[in-house]
Amino acid sequence: MSKSKTAIKLPIFDMSQPLSSSSLSSLSLACREWGFFHIINHGVSKDLFKKLKSLSRNHIFDLPAEVKLKAGPSSAVNTYTPHFIASPFFESLRVSGPDFFNSAKSSTEALLDQPNSEFCEILKEYGSNMTRLSRSITDIILKCMGNDFEVKFKSEFDNCHGYLRIINYSPHQGVAEKRVEGLGMHTDMSCVTIVYQDEVGGLQVRSKEGEWMDINPCEETLVVNIGDLMQAWSNGKLRSSEHRVVLTQPVNRFSMAFFWCFEDEKEISAPNEVVGEENLRAYRPFVCADYMRFRQSSEKGKFEKVGFTVKGFAGLEG
Numbered sequence: 001m002s003k004s005k006t007a008i009k010l011p012i013f014d015m016s017q018p019l020s021s022s023s024l025s026s027l028s029l030a031c032r033e034w035g036f037f038h039i040i041n042h043g044v045s046k047d048l049f050k051k052l053k054s055l056s057r058n059h060i061f062d063l064p065a066e067v068k069l070k071a072g073p074s075s076a077v078n079t080y081t082p083h084f085i086a087s088p089f090f091e092s093l094r095v096s097g098p099d100f101f102n103s104a105k106s107s108t109e110a111l112l113d114q115p116n117s118e119f120c121e122i123l124k125e126y127g128s129n130m131t132r133l134s135r136s137i138t139d140i141i142l143k144c145m146g147n148d149f150e151v152k153f154k155s156e157f158d159n160c161h162g163y164l165r166i167i168n169y170s171p172h173q174g175v176a177e178k179r180v181e182g183l184g185m186h187t188d189m190s191c192v193t194i195v196y197q198d199e200v201g202g203l204q205v206r207s208k209e210g211e212w213m214d215i216n217p218c219e220e221t222l223v224v225n226i227g228d229l230m231q232a233w234s235n236g237k238l239r240s241s242e243h244r245v246v247l248t249q250p251v252n253r254f255s256m257a258f259f260w261c262f263e264d265e266k267e268i269s270a271p272n273e274v275v276g277e278e279n280l281r282a283y284r285p286f287v288c289a290d291y292m293r294f295r296q297s298s299e300k301g302k303f304e305k306v307g308f309t310v311k312g313f314a315g316l317e318g
């Protein structure tokens with residue numbers, strides 16, 4: 001497996017401060033170059049992350065494999081992704097909005113004889129925090145694009161919805177290589193994604209030149225990245241970067257990725273003003289759900305593999 005060279009220094013955006021022109025320009029650069037940045041003072045307490053980590057472990061990931069499959073791909077709820085789908089080390093649980101409580105409840109009901117309401121309550125709280133943050137981040141990203149886009153095009157994002165993927169990476173003891181892929185290279189099918197990673201680290205982004213760079217964990221910061229839907233909507237001005245997770249230590253790694261997406265029926269087409277005067281469209285208009293289906297059917301059991309990106313699906317020769 002190719003090694004990463006260095007950690008990158010992404011801008012850290014303070015959500016509690018008014019937007020300054022210098023923070024807007026550094027964010028704008030980060031969204032175009034890397035498609036990644038950090039946020040701090042986001043209003044989500046350390047305690048909430050800690051609780052989510054321990055409740056997810058106790059109520060989901062520590063259950064026997066055959067019990068977890070009660071919420072697996074061939075179950076009615078189909079919210080649990082077992083090991084060996086994304087990678088041998090990866091397992092996850094999906095919790096969908098807008099009713100995060102009920103989504104978590106149906107999973108726990110499938111898994112446990114006595115569903116745990118504390119777990120569902122905490123997920124409701126986390127889901128509503130992520131929804132709030134996704135809305136402000138979308139607004140900030142539109143501001144970064146200039147020309148009052150946050151006023152002109154805010155309504156395009158009014159019907160966005162979010163879902164959460166809670167991920168447990170198991171330790172890779174007994175594996176000969178020192179580094180293994182916990183989650184292979186992919187781009188996200190979202191407008192924006194907000195990632196919490198614990199102190200173990202391992203998240204990497206691929207530069208435009210194809211080099212892997214570490215996104216080191218930093219306490220109390222969250223990682224934000226641009227997804228394919230935003231890349232297409234912005235006519236390629238904002239970058240949905242390939243990223244992956246590498247595991248280098250024989251310990252568990254915990255992360256949560258929140259995906260903020262357009263509604264299924266939305267036709268994604270960059271507004272003329274976003275495309276610009278030359279009117280060179282990088283993508284044909286497409287319906288959001290058709291792209292989701294394309295990705296699912298191209299994966300054939302893999303997992304959001306790259307090569308099946310929005311460029312391959314709707315990119316126009318240019």
Ligand SMILES: O=C(O)CCC(=O)C(=O)O
Pocket residue numbers: 165167183188195196197203243244245255256257
């Ligand atoms: O586990 C992580 O840190 C990132 C996960 C991720 O990229 C994803 O679920 O799309």
Ligand SMILES: [Fe+2]
Pocket residue numbers: 186187188193243257
């Ligand atoms: Fe991702």
